[in-house]
Amino acid sequence: MIALAFALTLASASTAAPAAPAAPPPTMKALHLGWKRKPDAFLMTRYFPQAAKDAHVAKAKVALDCTPDAFGTLKCESRSESVTGLGFGDAAVKVLQKGQVESYDSGPPTGRTFRYEVKFGTWAPGED
Numbered sequence: 787m788i789a790l791a792f793a794l795t796l797a798s799a800s801t802a803a804p805a806a807p808a809a810p811p812p813t814m815k816a817l818h819l820g821w822k823r824k825p826d827a828f829l830m831t832r833y834f835p836q837a838a839k840d841a842h843v844a845k846a847k848v849a850l851d852c853t854p855d856a857f858g859t860l861k862c863e864s865r866s867e868s869v870t871g872l873g874f875g876d877a878a879v880k881v882l883q884k885g886q887v888e889s890y891d892s893g894p895p896t897g898r899t900f901r902y903e904v905k906f907g908t909w910a911p912g913e914d
Contacts (some may be wrong), residue, residue: 787841792839792877795837797895804808804832810820810849810865810901811851811899811900811901811903812900812901813841813900813901814818814887814902815901816859816900817889817898817900818889818890818891819854819887819888819889819890819895819898819900820887820888820890821885821886821887821888821889822866822886822888823884823885823886824885825881825882825884825885827875828909829880829881829884830881830904830906831880833877833880833881834877834906835872835873835874835876835877836873837871837872837873838869838872838873838906839873840862843869843872844891844907844908845905845906845907845908846868846869846872846874846904846905846906846907847866847867847868847905848864848867848868848875848877848878848903848906849864849865849866849902849903850863850865850872850879850882850901850902850903851863851865851866851879851899851900851901851902852882852899852901853897853898853900854886854887854895854896854897854898855895855896855910856894856895857886858886858887858888858895859883859886860882860883860885860886861883862878862879862882862883862902863879864876864878865901866902874906877906878906881904882902882904
């Protein structure tokens, strides 16, 4: 009897429709946030991963989800990397931790999670 119940549980779990992926967080602009102190090219160069340099990888993109505190200081997590395994995710987190955002409405920036893309290397305008 227990085996039958277990088998039915497995069968029903395998036929269930997969959950829809969660929508990514909105952009800074959609949340009425802007840069108070924007990370610059110096930081991008400073934190460019050594493993990428050694592998002769010149550019990469990293998508991050970032949440500011009351002072606009960011806590970010890497969500995807165009080139994996070379440290670009960690480098992008370090770069954005040096930035600071502010809100353009009456509320504090606290808790407004947004998606931000960091591009390491030289990218032509409009190049993806």
